[in-house]
Amino acid sequence: MNWDLLGQLVVNGVIVGMLYGVVAMCFVLIYKSTQVVNFAQGEFLLIGAWTCWAMLVWLEMPFWLGFLFTLAFMFVFGILLQVVVLKPLIGEPIISVIMLTIGLSIVFRALMSWMFGEFVKPFPQVFEADAVNVLGLQVQPAYIMSMVISVVIMVGFFYFFKYSRMGLAMRATAFDQQVAQSLGVSVKQVFAMCWAISALVSAVAGVVIGMVNGVSSALSFFGIKVFPAAILGGLDSIVGAIVGGLIIGVLENVSQYVDSQWLQLGGLYQIVPFYVLVIILMIKPYGLFGTKDIERI
Amino acid sequence: MADTAPRQAAPETMLSVNNIEVVYDDVILVLRGVSLEVPKGQIVTLLGANGAGKSTTLKAISGLLKTEDGEVTRGTVTFDGETISNQDPEKIVRKGIFQVMEGRRVVEDMTTIENLRLGAFTRRDKNVRRDMDMVMDYFPRLKERAGGLAGYLSGGEQQMLAIGRALMARPRMLLLDEPSMGLSPLLVKEVFGIIESINRDQGLTMLLVEQNASQALKLADYGYIMESGKVVLDGTQEELLSNEDVKESYLGGGEQRRSFKNLKSYKRRKRWL
Numbered sequence: 001m002n003w004d005l006l007g008q009l010v011v012n013g014v015i016v017g018m019l020y021g022v023v024a025m026c027f028v029l030i031y032k033s034t035q036v037v038n039f040a041q042g043e044f045l046l047i048g049a050w051t052c053w054a055m056l057v058w059l060e061m062p063f064w065l066g067f068l069f070t071l072a073f074m075f076v077f078g079i080l081l082q083v084v085v086l087k088p089l090i091g092e093p094i095i096s097v098i099m100l101t102i103g104l105s106i107v108f109r110a111l112m113s114w115m116f117g118e119f120v121k122p123f124p125q126v127f128e129a130d131a132v133n134v135l136g137l138q139v140q141p142a143y144i145m146s147m148v149i150s151v152v153i154m155v156g157f158f159y160f161f162k163y164s165r166m167g168l169a170m171r172a173t174a175f176d177q178q179v180a181q182s183l184g185v186s187v188k189q190v191f192a193m194c195w196a197i198s199a200l201v202s203a204v205a206g207v208v209i210g211m212v213n214g215v216s217s218a219l220s221f222f223g224i225k226v227f228p229a230a231i232l233g234g235l236d237s238i239v240g241a242i243v244g245g246l247i248i249g250v251l252e253n254v255s256q257y258v259d260s261q262w263l264q265l266g267g268l269y270q271i272v273p274f275y276v277l278v279i280i281l282m283i284k285p286y287g288l289f290g291t292k293d294i295e296r297i
Numbered sequence: 298m299a300d301t302a303p304r305q306a307a308p309e310t311m312l313s314v315n316n317i318e319v320v321y322d323d324v325i326l327v328l329r330g331v332s333l334e335v336p337k338g339q340i341v342t343l344l345g346a347n348g349a350g351k352s353t354t355l356k357a358i359s360g361l362l363k364t365e366d367g368e369v370t371r372g373t374v375t376f377d378g379e380t381i382s383n384q385d386p387e388k389i390v391r392k393g394i395f396q397v398m399e400g401r402r403v404v405e406d407m408t409t410i411e412n413l414r415l416g417a418f419t420r421r422d423k424n425v426r427r428d429m430d431m432v433m434d435y436f437p438r439l440k441e442r443a444g445g446l447a448g449y450l451s452g453g454e455q456q457m458l459a460i461g462r463a464l465m466a467r468p469r470m471l472l473l474d475e476p477s478m479g480l481s482p483l484l485v486k487e488v489f490g491i492i493e494s495i496n497r498d499q500g501l502t503m504l505l506v507e508q509n510a511s512q513a514l515k516l517a518d519y520g521y522i523m524e525s526g527k528v529v530l531d532g533t534q535e536e537l538l539s540n541e542d543v544k545e546s547y548l549g550g551g552e553q554r555r556s557f558k559n560l561k562s563y564k565r566r567k568r569w570l
C-alpha cells in the first residue's frame with residue numbers, strides 16, 4: 001500500500017469535495033426555494049470563470065478588482081435570469097422551467113466556446129505555484145485557498161440562513177409561499193435573490209477551479225458531479241449538499257487510487273460516484289438528509 | 298360587556314369593505330356583495346358557518362386572494378381612506394394590515410424565535426428585540442419553547458406563535474382567522490383572553506373571524522354574520538347576543554340548557570334571507 005499517495009488523494013478529495021459541496025449548496029438553494037432543478041448550474045461556474053479571466057487578461061485588471069467585478073456581474077446576471085427568462089414562466093408547469101434550464105445550459109456553453117475558444121486557457125498566476133508542506137503532505141497554496149474559501153462560503157451560508165432577514169425569508173418561502181407572502185415577503189424578490197446568490201457563489205467556485213486547472217468548457221462538467229452530491233444529500237438540505245459533496249470528492253479520488261494500484265481499468269473513478277449514488281438511493285430514497293416530514297436545512 | 302359605554306364615542310372607521318364581489322379562478326363567485334366596517338381600536342367579529350366566505354373576506358382585505366387566483370371584481374376595500382383592493386399582499390402588509398391565516402401556519406422547520414423574527418420582516422427599526430420581549434410577556438409559553446422547532450409546538454402554542462409573529466410586524470390592524478380552531482375550551486379561553494388584552498393595552502384594531510360565536514361575541518364590540526357569501530345580519534355585541542336567530546343557530550341555545558326534545562330544532566339551519 002502506498003499510504004502517502006492515498007493520504008494525498010484523500011486530501012485532494014476533501015478539497016475538491018468541498019467545492020462540490022459549495023456548488024451543490026447553490027443548486028439546493030434554487031431547488032428548495034423555487035422547486036426548479038437547475039441544469040445550468042455548471043455553466044454558472046463556466047461563465048464566472050471566463051468573466052474573471054477576461055477581466056484579468058483582456059482588461060488587465062488587478063486580481064481583486066477583476067474578482068469583485070465578476071461577483072457583481074454574476075449577481076446581476078442571476079437577477080436578470082430570473083426577471084427576464086424565468087419570471088414569465090411563473091405559473092407554467094415546473095417541467096417547462098426545467099427544460100428551459102437545460103436549454104440555457106446548452107446556449108451558455110456554446111456562447112462561452114464561441115467567445116473564448118475550446119481550449120484550456122491558464123489563469124494568470126495569483127498564488128505561488130510551489131507546493132507547501134502541511135503536516136507532511138505536499139499541498140499547493142491554491143488548494144489551501146480553495147479550502148479556506150469553501151469554508152468561508154459554508155459558514156456564510158449558515159449565518160445567512162440563520163440570522164439575515166433575506167435568509168429567513170428564503171426559508172419561509174421554501175416552506176410555504178403563501179405564509180411568506182402573508183408576512184410581507186415578495187416571492188419574486190426571493191426567487192431573484194436565490195438565482196443571484198447561486199450564480200455568484202458558483203462563480204467563486206468556478207474562479208477557484210480555473211486558477212488550479214485553467215479555464216475551459218470542462219468547468220461545466222463540474223456541474224454534472226454536483227447532481228450526485230446534491231441528490232445524495234437529499235436535494236433539499238444544505239448540510240446534505242456539503243456532506244454529499246465531500247463524499248463524492250473523496251470517493252472519486254480513492255477510487256482513482258484503487259484503480260491505479262490494482263484494477264488498471266482507467267477512467268473508472270469518473271463513474272464511481274454514480275454507482276454509490278444508486279446504492280445509497282436504494283437504501284435511503286430521500287438521500288442522506290432529505291425531507292420526509294419535517295424539513296431541515 | 299358592561300364596559301362598552303366609554304367606547305361609544307363613535308371612533309373613526311379604519312377599514313371599510315364596500316359591497317365587494319370576489320371570484321376565484323375567473324369563474325367561481327364566492328362573495329356576492331359583502332360590506333363591513335371596522336372602527337379604529339375596536340374588535341369586530343365576522344361569524345358564519347363553514348364555507349360562508351369568512352376567510353375569503355379576510356383574504357380580499359389582506360391581498361392574499363391573489364395567491365389563490367382570486368380577485369375582487371366589484372366594490373372596494375379602503376384602509377384609512379385609501380383603496381387597497383387587489384393590491385399585492387406584501388404592499389398591504391407594509392400599510393399595516395396583517396392577516397393571521399386559518400390553521401396557524403407557523404414555519405415548522407424554524408424555531409419559535411426565528412418565526413418571530415420573520416414576523417418583523419417588513420421592519421427596519423431597532424425595536425425588534427423589545428417587541429420580542431413584549432410578545433414573550435403576552436405568551437409566556439413561547440418563552441419556554443423559544444429555541445425549539447415550531448413544528449414540535451402544540452396546536453395551542455402554534456396559534457400563540459402565529460399571533461405573536463403578527464405582533465412582531467407592529468401592525469395597525471390584525472385580521473385573525475379562527476384562532477380557536479382545534480383548541481381545547483380552556484386554551485380557547487386563554488388565547489381569547491390574550492387577544493382581548495392586546496386590544497386593550499395597545500388599542501390594536503382587530504377583525505376576528507370565528508365559528509365559536511359565543512367566545513367571539515364576548516370580546517367583540519360589533520359583529521357581522523355571513524351566509525353563502527353575504528352578510529345577513531350585523532349588530533353590536535348586545536344586539537347579537539340577544540337576537541333569537543343568533544342564539545338558535547350560533548350560540549347553541551344561549552346560556553340555559555334546554556331539554557333534549559328542543560335540541561332537534563337547532564339542527565334545522567335557519568336562513569336570514
Ligand SMILES: Nc1ncnc2c1ncn2[C@@H]1O[C@H](COP(=O)(O)OP(=O)(O)OP(=O)(O)O)[C@@H](O)[C@H]1O
Binds near residue numbers: 508
Ligand atoms: N382558492 C379557492 N378557489 C376556489 N374556491 C375557493 C377557494 N377558497 C375558497 N373557495 C370557496 O369559497 C367558499 C368560501 O370559502 P371560505 O374559505 O371563505 O369559507 P369560510 O367561511 O372561511 O369557511 P370555514 O369556516 O370552513 O373556514 C367555499 O365554498 C370554498 O369552496
Ligand SMILES: [Mg+2]
Binds near residue numbers: 351352399474
Ligand atoms: Mg375559513
